[in-house]
Amino acid sequence: MTAGPSRGRRYAMLFLFLCGFSIILFRLVTLQVLQAAELTAKADRQHQKTVSFEGARGTVSDRHGKVLAMNVEVPSVFGVPTSLESPSTVARHLSPVLHIRTGELERKLRQDKSFVWLARKLEPEQGRRLEQLSLDGIGVVMEGRRFYPKGPLLAHVLGFSGMDGQGLEGLERRYDSHLHGEKRVTVLQRDALGRTVFPKGLAEQVPTPGHALTLTVDEVIQYIAEKELEEAVTHTHAKSGTIIIMEPQSGAILAMAVSPRFDPNVVAKLTPDRWRNRALTDTYEPGSTMKVVVAAAALEEKVMTPGSMVFGENGHMVIANTTIHDHEKLGWITFSEVIQKSSNIGAAKTGMALGEQRLYRYLQGFGFGQRTEIDLPGEVSGLLKAPKDWGRRSLASISMGQEIGVTPLQMVSALATLANGGVMMKPYVVSEVRDQKGLLLKEVLPQVKRRVVSPDTARTMTTMMEGVVTNGTGAKAAIPGFRVAGKTGTAQKIDPRTGAYSSTQFVGSFVGYVPAESPRLAMIVVIDEPQGEAWGGAVAAPVFRRVGEQVLNYLGVSREDTVKIALATRDY
Secondary structure, eight states, X not given: OOHHHHHHXXXXXXXXXXXXXXXXXXXXXXIIIISHHHHHHHHHHHHEEEEEEOOOOOOEEOTTOOEEEEEEEEEEEEEOGGGOSOHHHHHHHHHHHHTOOHHHHHHXXXXXXXXXXXXXXXXXXXXXXXXXXXXXXXXXXXXXXXXXXXXXXXXXXXXXXXXTSOEEEHHHHHTHHHHSOOOEEEEEEEOTTSOEXXXXXXXXXXXXXXXXXXXXXXXXXXXXXXXXXXXXXXHHTOSEEEEEEEOTTTOBEEEEEEESOOOTTOOTTOOHHHHSOHHHHOOBOOGGGHHHHHHHHHHHTTSOOTTOEEEOGGGEEEETTEEEEOSSOOOEEEHHHHHHTTOHHHHHHHHHHHOHHHHHHHHHHTTTTSOOOOSSTTOOOOBOOOGGGOOTTHHHHHHTTOSOBBOHHHHHHXXXXXXXXXXXXXXXXXXXXXXXXXXXXXXXXXXXXXXXSOHHHHHHHHHHHHHHHHHSTTGGGOOTTSOOEEEEEEEEEEOTTTSSEEEEEEEEEEEEEESTTSOSEEEEEEEESOSSOOOHHHHTHHHHHHHHHHHHHHHTOOOOTTSOOOOOOSOO
C-alpha cells in the first residue's frame, strides 16, 4: 500500500528534475549557440572603445616639388575615466606636462565615460614625458598634425586645417575632398584590471593618406613678392597690400602675396580679418587702371585711334553738376597721351563716345562684375551695376575707375588678357592631383574663357601702355633692358562715416606686363591706404619694378640691351 505513493513521488521528483534540467539545457544551448554571437559582441562592447583618427592629409608642393604643406606625427593623450581610482592624483601629474589647469583635467577625468580626449596633437617632448609617467587609465596615440614648413609663405593661399584634419581656409578647404586621408578606426581594449591597452599590431595599421597637390606657384617668386610687398607696406605705413603674378598665356598663378602675413602653424588667436585672402575677397575702386579697359573698348569699336585728338578742357570739365579735374591743364592731346598722362577728362570723353551699352558689354567681357572662378574659396564678384542703374555722371565716373568695385585678381586678369593678344584665360593655382603612389588623378590644363578684343587692339594697347612707363605716370615701373607695359592707378576711398570720398585714404596701384613684346609676367601691385604720398606711380610702380627685375632674372629671361629704359630711383 505504501510502495505505490512512494514510487509516485519519486516519479514526480524525477519528472520535475528532468524538466528543470531541460530548461537549463535549453538556456545553455540558447546562450552558447543561438545567442553566442550577440552576447560576445555585447561583452566586447563593454570592454572595448572604438575611436576614429583622421588619416594623413596629402602634401602640397610648389611647381618644382618644394613642400609647402605636410603632415607630421605628434602625440595625443586620452583618458579612461571609468578605470581611474584617483582622478585628482592623475590630474596633478598631467597638469605640468599638458599645460592645462589641474581642475580642468580633473573635471574631464571624473566623467562617466570610457574614453575622453585630454589634449590633442602635442609637441613630441610632451609625448615622451607622458610615456615616462606611465599612468594607468591614460593612453597616448600618434596623430597627424598639419605643418607648414615655410611658415607664413603663401599662407593666404594655402589656408589651414582644423584639429580633426578638416580644411578650414584656402586650398586646404577648397581641395579638402582630395587632401583628407582615409579614417583610421582604432579599438581600445580593457584588460582584467580595467586598464586600457592597444591590440597587438595596432602600430602597423596605416590608413591611406590623402592625395597630393602640385601648385602653379613658384616658391622663389612667391618669396620675392612677399619680401618686396612687406617692405613697401612697412615703408609707406599702409593698411595692407597685395601682389599677384600670373602667366598671361596660361592663367597660372606664379605668386599671390598679401600683407600683413600670418603663420598658418599658429592661428588659434587670429581673427578672420588676418587670414582672409584680400587678392580675391576685397574690392576697391581701381581708379586710373580702369582707363586701359575703356581705351581697349574704344579701339576695338573704332571710336578712337592712338592718334585721335582729344581736348583736355584745360583741366576742368563739368558733367551733371560735377567738375572733373585733371592733374595738369591739358589742351589738345592724342588718345595715346590720354593714357600716358592719365587724363580723367580724356577717359570720360572716351566713355561717352562708347556709350553705356558698349562700355558695359566690354566691362563684362574683361571679367568685371563676375568671379574669375579661380580654384580658391571666398572669391567675390565685385561691383558692376547694370546701365539701368547708372546715374547722370556714371558713364564718366566708371570710365575714370569710380562707381565700380574690382578685386586685384579681376584687374590683373583683365591686363593679362591684353598681354595674351586679347584672349582671357581662367586663373588657377593647382596644376596636378596625385595619389599616394604618385599616380596622376587630375591634370589642370590652361582654359580659354573668351576672346575679348582683337590681336590688333591688344598690340596697340601694349604700345600705348609702354608709353605710360617711358613717358608717363608709370616711369618708376621701368625695368632696365626690358619693355614694360602698364598703368598706374590712384583712387580715393569712400569714407564710411560720411559716404563721400575721403581726402586722406587712397589706394595706389600699378598693373602691367613684361616683356611687353612677349609677356612672361602679368602683375598687379596694390597698396591700401599708404600714408604720405599715395600716387600709384609713387608707391606701387617701384614695387612692380623691383619684383619684376628679380623674377625675370630668376627665370633667365634675357635682357634687351638695345632697348634703353632709364632706371627709376628707389624712391616711393
